[in-house]
Amino acid sequence: MSNKTKMTISDFKKFKQEGKKFSYVTAYDYTMASIINDSDVEIILVGDSLGMIMLGYKGTESVTMDDMIHHIRPVVKGAPNTWIVGDMPFGSYNVSDEEAVRNANRIIKETNCDCIKLEGGVEMLSRIQAIVRAGINVMGHIGLTPQTASSLGGFKVQGGTPESAKKLIEDAIALEKAGCFSIVLECVPSMVAKAVTEAVSIPILGIGAGPHVDCQVLVTQDMLGMYGDFKPKFVKQYAQIRKTMVEALNEFHRETLEGEFPSPEFSFNKEVDIPKLY
Template structure:
């Protein structure tokens, strides 16, 4: 590595126009961010998925703006050559346009991430337009939207009927008109994402949206086989890091019990003369 050049907001459209694919993963801490920064992946999302991955919730809903800022800051430090997206959590933008602008301002100012992302289709378009007019770089997110998943029966493929597919495409067009520079499309049939590509000009970043999109998105802990609680259909394990970590931990445990670790190689071996506890003349 060493020659990685950080993407800009304008590069998203440039890459799409040139037909150049790109990839997008997650990170929630400095160490993971630094590893992604050494990879060829261009984008990191610090997602509110940290609710499940890092905080152990079974939904993203409890995640706060403070939680997001706490996790985005070290990622920005760890990945200076990677484009960083900060997620806006549930309840931080659905009260009013003013609330959305204030939240986005705070996340951007306190973390120095490159843009914010929020969920919602045509219903959120006026809010997004107000944010863009306020000078904020906004990425959209439609399809399966985890923050409001319970309202449509949990984690399900979206756009599976002609009517819902058409509505998704209209949502995408509304986000484009509102000024997003790109949008995440989650859990939709490949054919719907393809139709969206044909009607929308801004880049489509797909997670579980098939091959006809500009960018593929996966959670790092999912694609590396680290997260054991849940594996969606669209997740491919490109490595099995969880098993390797357990293997390493068990080997450390075994060598601790047997005395095989630490050997002199992993010990400080300087000879030190230690005075008697009794001192001279005492018995």
């Protein structure tokens, strides 16, 4: 069990300055959050990926503010020593600065998470600035942005041309100036991620962005082999939990059918003198 202490907002820049790497995974419920809290992992994202992983949606666009708050709240309770990021879902910040601040306020007030995350580069600067002015920590997200993946040509590597690589660097610089304390960079070539990382003084948190970023991000269900057969190229599976769970369930089923379970060890064995009623 880890004896970690929770990161502070100043630790993010400090870790970058010191060249200290850190890690970042997802959770959507109390039990998983408590397991991660017992590990050395510093950050949990309650991501809108819960749409697919917890709710069975085909994408993230259908996830609501109520969905996010419902899942962020137990994660905060389960992981008191871990920095918790609450994702702003599609439609919660793209209408206006005022609505973005209102929804960011709601996430912080109703869940007590440590920051919000929203997707987008220079086109989201006014939203980010407004939320930061409201006193809320903002994590940016550029590269592959799942909420708008269809407009990017689907789920594919971003920043693969000189023009798009330049745009990512410009986005990162702009997001830092707007007040983001860190930026998720998703699905970009390693050398582009390195250039983005070197262009800013805040940490770049990479998912599918190679080894040169400040922090590595993975979806917990992906890295533990829980999420069926779907495995992006950038995911290393550190365990095969789904296989273990299915095997355990099948063993329970077999023992039930054959009368092996429950044995006396798993039964209450007190002798009771039962009056004869028939």
